Amino acid sequence: MRGVRGEAGCYPGCAADLTKNGGAQSSVGTVRGALHRVSCSSVGDGVVVVLEEVDAELPEASLPSARELEVLALVATGMTNVQVAAQLGVSFATVRTHMEHVRARLGARTRAEAVAKAVALGLFSQPK
Numbered sequence: 001m002r003g004v005r006g007e008a009g010c011y012p013g014c015a016a017d018l019t020k021n022g023g024a025q026s027s028v029g030t031v032r033g034a035l036h037r038v039s040c041s042s043v044g045d046g047v048v049v050v051l052e053e054v055d056a057e058l059p060e061a062s063l064p065s066a067r068e069l070e071v072l073a074l075v076a077t078g079m080t081n082v083q084v085a086a087q088l089g090v091s092f093a094t095v096r097t098h099m100e101h102v103r104a105r106l107g108a109r110t111r112a113e114a115v116a117k118a119v120a121l122g123l124f125s126q127p128k
Contacts, residue, residue, distance in 0.1 A: 064102045069123060071098040076115045076124070 081095040108114035
């Protein structure tokens, strides 16, 4: 599987890390050209992997950039645009523009909807 930006959806030893740490992870990527969500969870000494097709069609051109996702991740923690700007060392206008692009790319009317869509599409890493 390849992630939505072409990155590997898994890495050598990820199953061992999951079982050792008792964790779970989820990502969205392409499998045979279709968008899928892969969810992995440790169960006992093994790992359960669930592959499910994602209904949403999200063309590559519509994916938020890495910087836009960075801004959205901070917004998801409850930060205001002013706080995000201070955290990243950019202007308020830059953050506002990034958020406008994110909402447009994800087809979201609000910041909260953009966060929800990004989470549903697996664009954020699962916390460990």
